[in-house]
Amino acid sequence: MERRDVVIVGGGPAGLSAALRLSQLGIGSVSVLEREPSAGGIPRHCGHLGFGWQSHRRIWTGPQFAARLRHDVEGLDVRTAHTVLGIDGDRLKVQNTDGVFELAAARILLATGTRETPRAPRFVGGTRPTGVMTTGALQAHVYLHHHKPFSRPVIIGSEWVAFSALLTCRHMGIRPVMMIEARDRISAPWPGGLAAGLLFGVRVRTRTRLVAISGRDQVDAVELECDGRTECISCDGVILSGEFVPEASLLANRPDAMLAGNVHGAVKTSGLCWREGREAAERIARGEA
Amino acid sequence: MAKTFDVAVTGGGVVGLAILRRFAMAGLDCVLLERGNDILSGASKGNSALLHTGFDAPPGSLELACMQAGHAEYLAIRERLNLPLVRSGALVVAWSEAERDRLGAIIDQAHANGVADVRPVNPAELGRMEPNLSPGATGAVLVPGEHIIDPWSAPLAYAHQALAHGAEILRRAEVTGGEFAAGLWTLSSLAGTVRARLVINAAGNFGDRVETILRPSPFTIHPRRGQFVVFDKPAAHLVSAIILPVPTERTKGVVLFRTAFGNLAIGPTAEDVDEREVAATDTQTLNRLRERALAMLPALEGVGVNAVYAGLRPATQFKDYVIEAVVPERWITVAGIRSTGLTAALGIACHVEGLYARHFGELPSPPAPIWTPVPNLTEGLPRPYMQGGEIVCHCEWVTRAEIDAALAGPLAAGGLDGLKRRTRAMMGRCQGFNCAAHVEAIFREAQRGAP
Ligand SMILES: Cc1cc2nc3c(=O)[nH]c(=O)nc-3n(C[C@H](O)[C@H](O)[C@H](O)COP(=O)(O)OP(=O)(O)OC[C@H]3O[C@@H](n4cnc5c(N)ncnc54)[C@H](O)[C@@H]3O)c2cc1C
Ligand SMILES: Cc1cc2nc3c(=O)[nH]c(=O)nc-3n(C[C@H](O)[C@H](O)[C@H](O)COP(=O)(O)OP(=O)(O)OC[C@H]3O[C@@H](n4cnc5c(N)ncnc54)[C@H](O)[C@@H]3O)c2cc1C
Numbered sequence: 001m002e003r004r005d006v007v008i009v010g011g012g013p014a015g016l017s018a019a020l021r022l023s024q025l026g027i028g029s030v031s032v033l034e035r036e037p038s039a040g041g042i043p044r045h046c047g048h049l050g051f052g053w054q055s056h057r058r059i060w061t062g063p064q065f066a067a068r069l070r071h072d073v074e075g076l077d078v079r080t081a082h083t084v085l086g087i088d089g090d091r092l093k094v095q096n097t098d099g100v101f102e103l104a105a106a107r108i109l110l111a112t113g114t115r116e117t118p119r120a121p122r123f124v125g126g127t128r129p130t131g132v133m134t135t136g137a138l139q140a141h142v143y144l145h146h147h148k149p150f151s152r153p154v155i156i157g158s159e160w161v162a163f164s165a166l167l168t169c170r171h172m173g174i175r176p177v178m179m180i181e182a183r184d185r186i187s188a189p190w191p192g193g194l195a196a197g198l199l200f201g202v203r204v205r206t207r208t209r210l211v212a213i214s215g216r217d218q219v220d221a222v223e224l225e226c227d228g229r230t231e232c233i234s235c236d237g238v239i240l241s242g243e244f245v246p247e248a249s250l251l252a253n254r255p256d257a258m259l260a261g262n263v264h265g266a267v268k269t270s271g272l273c274w275r276e277g278r279e280a281a282e283r284i285a286r287g288e289a
Numbered sequence: 290m291a292k293t294f295d296v297a298v299t300g301g302g303v304v305g306l307a308i309l310r311r312f313a314m315a316g317l318d319c320v321l322l323e324r325g326n327d328i329l330s331g332a333s334k335g336n337s338a339l340l341h342t343g344f345d346a347p348p349g350s351l352e353l354a355c356m357q358a359g360h361a362e363y364l365a366i367r368e369r370l371n372l373p374l375v376r377s378g379a380l381v382v383a384w385s386e387a388e389r390d391r392l393g394a395i396i397d398q399a400h401a402n403g404v405a406d407v408r409p410v411n412p413a414e415l416g417r418m419e420p421n422l423s424p425g426a427t428g429a430v431l432v433p434g435e436h437i438i439d440p441w442s443a444p445l446a447y448a449h450q451a452l453a454h455g456a457e458i459l460r461r462a463e464v465t466g467g468e469f470a471a472g473l474w475t476l477s478s479l480a481g482t483v484r485a486r487l488v489i490n491a492a493g494n495f496g497d498r499v500e501t502i503l504r505p506s507p508f509t510i511h512p513r514r515g516q517f518v519v520f521d522k523p524a525a526h527l528v529s530a531i532i533l534p535v536p537t538e539r540t541k542g543v544v545l546f547r548t549a550f551g552n553l554a555i556g557p558t559a560e561d562v563d564e565r566e567v568a569a570t571d572t573q574t575l576n577r578l579r580e581r582a583l584a585m586l587p588a589l590e591g592v593g594v595n596a597v598y599a600g601l602r603p604a605t606q607f608k609d610y611v612i613e614a615v616v617p618e619r620w621i622t623v624a625g626i627r628s629t630g631l632t633a634a635l636g637i638a639c640h641v642e643g644l645y646a647r648h649f650g651e652l653p654s655p656p657a658p659i660w661t662p663v664p665n666l667t668e669g670l671p672r673p674y675m676q677g678g679e680i681v682c683h684c685e686w687v688t689r690a691e692i693d694a695a696l697a698g699p700l701a702a703g704g705l706d707g708l709k710r711r712t713r714a715m716m717g718r719c720q721g722f723n724c725a726a727h728v729e730a731i732f733r734e735a736q737r738g739a740p
Contacts, residue, residue, distance in 0.1 A: 083683065
């Protein structure tokens with residue numbers, strides 16, 4: 001069985017910056033395992049500006065940032081299209097085009113990121129038409145596949161990622177009907193409501209909850225609830241933004257594994273995740289992990 | 290249209306497909322007309338996927354006979370079709386004194402129904418069998434023969450086997466009317482006119498509407514909705530058996546069960562609805578189901594929910610199935626296959642074949658059976674990703690080759706839902722956050738290339 005000093009699972013900003021730092025610090029054999037055909041993580045499909053400042057003092061789009069991260073680790077052992085299926089002790093079960101094999105690692109760093117909460121666990125009622133998706137999926141449709149899945153969606157949530165959804169919509173000529181937030185005010189720290197209204201012309205409604213979705217093939221309306229009153233809004237899509245959940249299924253048999261980036265829990269910017277990867281590498285180098 | 294079929298089946302649910310398979314394998318020239326863009330568009334797309342023994346079915350009923358024949362035939366053919374079986378067994382668990390008092394009658398009925406291995410389990414033994422079940426159970430009954438299967442691959446395999454034996458399956462082919470003259474049916478459908486010597490109505494929740502082509506329907510469908518909540522994979526090891534409640538007069542009640550795909554689910558509810566087509570879920574019911582699951586299995590706390598869904602049972606005013614031959618008009622009605630059709634389908638097909646032989650003439654001597662194994666999607670059998678390949682859906686480990694295969698051939702997925710059912714892509718914990726855009730792009734590409 002192949003043995004490595006450090007295996008990093010996930011080649012997003014956190015994983016790649018950890019790999020880079022470990023190599024700068026001269027740590028022996030380090031591998032990054034990334035399940036997608038290309039490394040870079042979530043920024044690969046965030047086609048708008050907002051990346052790179054904390055790490056490179058530049059302002060890039062997500063794909064530009066991802067390309068720069070890949071460039072930074074050129075020559076290092078980054079294995080794409082390698083899926084880690086499970087971890088047991090110091091052994092990783094890995095799948096690639098050739099089959100499934102095991103890899104042993106003295107140190108394992110999980111940088112597997114996070115995902116937004118989809119429809120099902122939110123227990124939204126109604127039928128199951130197409131046109132209901134998370135921001136991440138919308139971005140992949142728009143920026144990776146140049147596909148416009150709807151033209152008048154309602155955006156659920158107002159964490160900063162909802163503003164990423166607005167930018168993505170604008171890029172594709174999609175005109176959101178409304179942004180709704182269950183809490184008393186916009187969740188994003190920014191003067192978000194103002195931005196939504198002024199920059200995008202989108203109405204923001206707080207204290208409003210998504211109750212049900214209707215439509216047979218494509219979404220045709222949503223039922224909203226505000227202060228005990230329900231109301232139907234016509235639309236052809238629903239963007240479920242935020243409510244991030246760590247991509248932590250690999251922790252099942254290795255609850256003590258070291259983490260970096262968004263797999264940690266609370267969602268952060270890519271720059272912070274990049275910095276966390278770097279710090280994790282330094283802890284590994286100091287023998288603290 | 291020149292061709293005249295021996296048999297035209299209306300409805301591509303599990304029942305229609307099992308019947309199509311049976312007649313095609315018997316050497317008859319068969320066609321199936323399905324209203325949806327894909328097979329399994331009705332009741333058969335959302336059920337509990339349990340292979341029942343019939344231990345609690347009404348004694349002497351046709352339902353019981355068909356379930357037991359169906360259960361036996363599934364076990365006999367499943368390996369040749371590469372269909373899974375999770376031999377979980379079921380436990381009927383009593384949670385009160387009153388419920389415990391009814392367990393004896395359940396055992397008696399099971400034995401009377403010929404399910405001889407059903408036996409009582411005391412609370413201490415139950416605790417050893419299911420250590421994660423919350424304390425407080427007053428007793429239980431073990432039904433070893435209740436199993437878990439894959440609800441979609443089984444009917445898909447029946448469809449493929451029928452195709453291999455020369456049957457035709459028409460989708461987007463809603464039957465809208467028909468004329469019977471000179472011993473021949475001429476059915477009008479959205480896919481054109483079809484002529485056949487016999488019509489079998491297996492239209493599920495639309496059975497009474499299709500029946501009016503022949504006669505004022507002697508039964509009325511009153512759809513009964515069942516909602517489900519599916520938990521993420523770490524939950525599956527928390528129970529071993531299917532956990533059934535002590536049933537009431539009206540319903541078998543809400544069941545806690547593992548799925549063949551390695552999840553844990555709770556459901557179904559039993560709600561009378563007017564809607565025949567789309568099964569909606571509602572927040573309140575889903576919350577109640579989740580609470581119910583947590584009450585039975587406290588260790589579920591913190592486990593994520595992967596999916597929620599609902600199905601519509603084609604119930605009629607009658608308790609038993611409505612299966613009858615209308616001899617002069619060469620028509621067989623197969624209706625009201627309410628809550629046990631996945632189990633009973635193969636048995637129903639056998640029964641319907643018997644009706645045919647009795648009323649419409651001998652069947653030709655059958656050709657040698659052709660077996661059409663389907664791709665395995667479940668945890669218990671080897672899966673393609675283990676041999677390598679590009680994984681597209683990272684939660685369910687679905688490969689590109691599996692997606693391409695599901696989009697090719699005579700029964701290529703007719704829509705995204707059909708693609709999900711054939712591959713499990715997008716059915717995992719992220720519900721498409723990672724792969725939906727990719728999978729849908731592959732689907733659109735295949736549609737563009739399709740004739
Ligand atoms: C819609 C959206 C918009 C955003 N917009 C911005 C923005 O404008 N500016 C900004 O700074 N930040 C933005 N972010 C946040 C930023 O993208 C994330 O903070 C950052 O990508 C997190 O980095 P990470 O390395 O922790 O995880 P990720 O980028 O998620 O990378 C994790 C990697 O791990 C891989 N992986 C997971 N499991 C396995 C496994 N089992 N085997 C192998 N590989 C695996 C994944 O394929 C992925 O490549 C946005 C996020 C989203 C979802
Ligand atoms: C919630 C729930 C849980 C269940 N659990 C189980 C279980 O654990 N085990 C078990 O054995 N059974 C179970 N069942 C029962 C089982 O799912 C049904 O008995 C079975 O699916 C009925 O199949 P069917 O072919 O009769 O009907 P359907 O699947 O509804 O098929 C009928 C088909 O006919 C088509 N159709 C309708 N009108 C026309 C027309 N005019 N022209 C052409 N096509 C038409 C429809 O589109 C549909 O595809 C459950 C059912 C539900 C709803």
